[in-house]
Amino acid sequence: MNTLLDRLATDFGIYDISDRKPAITTLKVEKQQAERLIRELRDREGYTHLNFITCIDYIEQGIFTLVYMLHNYGDKSTLGVEVDIDRENAEMTSIHTLWAQAWTYQRELREMFGINFPGSPRQEEDFCLEGWDDIPPMRREFNTKTYSTETFGHREGRVSEDPREHMKAQLYPTRGGDN
Amino acid sequence: MSKDRSSKNTMENSGLSADEQLLFCNARPEPYKPYSIKAVEDFANWARANSLWILAFGTGCCSIELRPLMTARFDISRFGIAGRPTPRQSSVFIIGGYVSVKTLKRIIRSYEQMQGPKFIIALGSCPANGGMYFDSYNTINQFDLYLPVDMYVTGCMPRPEALLAAIMELKEDIKAGNCDGANRYVENLDWYKANQKKVIKNWDMPDYNW
Numbered sequence: 477m478n479t480l481l482d483r484l485a486t487d488f489g490i491y492d493i494s495d496r497k498p499a500i501t502t503l504k505v506e507k508q509q510a511e512r513l514i515r516e517l518r519d520r521e522g523y524t525h526l527n528f529i530t531c532i533d534y535i536e537q538g539i540f541t542l543v544y545m546l547h548n549y550g551d552k553s554t555l556g557v558e559v560d561i562d563r564e565n566a567e568m569t570s571i572h573t574l575w576a577q578a579w580t581y582q583r584e585l586r587e588m589f590g591i592n593f594p595g596s597p598r599q600e601e602d603f604c605l606e607g608w609d610d611i612p613p614m615r616r617e618f619n620t621k622t623y624s625t626e627t628f629g630h631r632e633g634r635v636s637e638d639p640r641e642h643m644k645a646q647l648y649p650t651r652g653g654d655n
Numbered sequence: 656m657s658k659d660r661s662s663k664n665t666m667e668n669s670g671l672s673a674d675e676q677l678l679f680c681n682a683r684p685e686p687y688k689p690y691s692i693k694a695v696e697d698f699a700n701w702a703r704a705n706s707l708w709i710l711a712f713g714t715g716c717c718s719i720e721l722r723p724l725m726t727a728r729f730d731i732s733r734f735g736i737a738g739r740p741t742p743r744q745s746s747v748f749i750i751g752g753y754v755s756v757k758t759l760k761r762i763i764r765s766y767e768q769m770q771g772p773k774f775i776i777a778l779g780s781c782p783a784n785g786g787m788y789f790d791s792y793n794t795i796n797q798f799d800l801y802l803p804v805d806m807y808v809t810g811c812m813p814r815p816e817a818l819l820a821a822i823m824e825l826k827e828d829i830k831a832g833n834c835d836g837a838n839r840y841v842e843n844l845d846w847y848k849a850n851q852k853k854v855i856k857n858w859d860m861p862d863y864n865w
Contacts, residue, residue, distance in 0.1 A: 605793065606757050607857030613792040621790040627854060628796040631784035 480521060488513045492558075502543075502556035510559045511569045514544055517557070518574055522550045526574075529581040531589050535616045538563045540589060544571070561591070570596040588614035666862035679861040686838045687771055696832065703746070703772050704829040707822065710745035711738040712765055714758050717779040717812040718751025729815045736822065742768040747825075750804075752812065753781035755793045759801060760855050766802055767864040773837050774805045774829070776821055779812050786811055800850045803836035 481503065484490050490513070492504040505513050517523040527545035534541060544557040561568055570593040572579040582593040587603045590612040602608070611618050665681045690696040713721065724731040725738060739745040742765040754762065766773070780786035782798035789796060798804060805828065808821045828834045840847060844863070852858050 602857070604757065606760070607855070609856060610792075618792070620792045623792050624785075624790045624794075624796065628785070628794070629800065630789075631797050634784045634789070 484513065484516070488516075496556070499552060500554045500556065502558055504558045504560070507559055507561055507568065510544075510557065511571060511574075514546070514557055514571060515574060517546055517555065522548045523555055525549065526578060527554065529571075529578060529585065531585055531591065531614075533563075533589065533614070533616045535563070540566055540591060542568060542585075542591075566591040568593055570594065572596050588612055590615065668861050670858040670860060670862070680863075680865040681861065682863075682865070684767075684841045684844065684863055686841045689832070697830075700830050700832050704826040705735050707734075707736045707747045707774075707826070708739045708745045709736060709747045709749055710742055710765065710769065711740055712742075712748070712762075713751045714754055714762060715750075715752025715779070715781065717781075718749065720778065720812055720815050720818055721749065721751065723815045724818060729819060731819070731822075734819075734822065734826075742766070743770060745769060746773050747822075748773065748775045749818075750775060750777045750782050750798060752779045753786065753788050753791075753794050754798060756795065756854050757793075759795060759851075760860075763802065763851060763855075764860060764864045771837050772829075772834075774825060774834055775802060775836055776806045776808065776818075776825065777804045778808050778818065780809060781811075783807055783809065795854060801847065801854075803839045803847075805834045805836040 481490070481493055481501070484503075485493070488505055488509045490503045490505050493501065494503075495501050523546035525547040527547050528543075529545075530543050532541040532543065539560045540563055542559045542561060544559070546555045546557065547553075548555070559568065566589065568591060570579070570582060572582065572593075572595075579593075579596045579598065582591075582596045583598060583601070583603045585591045586593065586596075586599055587605055587608070593599060605613070610623065613620065613623075664683050666683055668676050668679060668681050671679065690699060709721070711721075713719075721738075723729050731737075736747075746769065748762075748766055748769065750762065766775070777783065777798050781788055781794065782804070785791075785794065785796035788794040795801065806821050806825045808817050810817055825834065848862060
């Protein structure tokens with residue numbers, strides 16, 4: 477694994493390699509190199525299985541981090557390829573030519589985060605949300621509580637309790653809720 | 656097509672294109688009128704209460720409670736209740752838990768296709784007040800804004816016993832002639848439709864799915 481990463485680091489400009497778990501390693505790569513690196517991993521290094529593509533919203537730094545999780549059946553190792561992309565005009569190279577199932581993930585990412593994958597099939601169609609007309613709901617600036625109350629209303633009489641305090645008062649009433 | 660499409664008793668079907676409008680019925684539903692003789696109506700209600708057929712459409716996680724009801728331990732068929740595969744054959748719609756907007760559209764479609772008399776049991780806390788999904792961008796908070804509910808069952812999720820109790824109570828209500836949810840829906844159709852169209856933004860089906 478280490479020799480592989482050393483070689484890839486010089487060829488593809490990989491940085492920030494970290495072992496998350498015994499069999500899961502993540503590495504960061506520049507956006508321009510990502511597709512070439514993933515293709516290399518799939519064709520030459522045995523990472524033939526795409527576990528998933530997901531996205532992390534780092535709103536403070538103004539970036540999305542896309543995570544491509546790849547699996548090698550030979551040595552049962554998992555490799556996460558992380559790519560930072562700009563939050564404004566979020567766009568990424570489509571990898572549906574490498575794995576056909578990738579376009580489903582890409583459709584979902586477009587709907588939930590507003591990330592564009594040019595050339596990916598059926599990008600414009602609705603996926604889970606039908607007729608959505610607000611900002612994509614998984615972006616962190618989207619306030620889901622406000623949206624829910626405005627759109628779906630609020631039932632009068634619904635109250636929320638802090639579970640910890642509520643259960644203390646229920647279980648130890650004589651001690652004033654103190655255990 | 657020689658149907659009169661401009662009279663007062665029709666729906667607009669504005670979500671459909673001009674070609675599609677010709678394919679769908681646009682008549683307004685009418686409320687059910689009880690028999691004029693009370694004994695006959697009582698007999699009809701007794702018959703209705705004893706042949707409840709459930710639409711097998713699990714809309715959320717609470718519908719997992721329907722499976723033990725059908726099998727030997729709780730055995731719902733001893734009450735004359737059976738699952739039915741299509742809306743046209745069923746009379747009870749059990750809303751099984753949370754309702755996302757996408758599912759709500761299918762629920763409305765199925766409910767309107769059911770033939771009267773028809774009843775709705777809302778299961779769990781999600782249809783009542785949003786439950787644990789009260790702040791979700793995609794899950795409705797008050798189901799009775801969109802369709803009339805005859806019986807609520809609380810719990811997250813309710814036990815099969817609770818559902819059985821609700822069905823027993825629904826039976827008593829039907830026998831007493833109190834379950835008028837379908838009539839409320841038809842009489843206040845414009846209010847219900849306005850609420851439905853507020854959340855279902857791509858309304859591409861007829862206004863009433865006959």
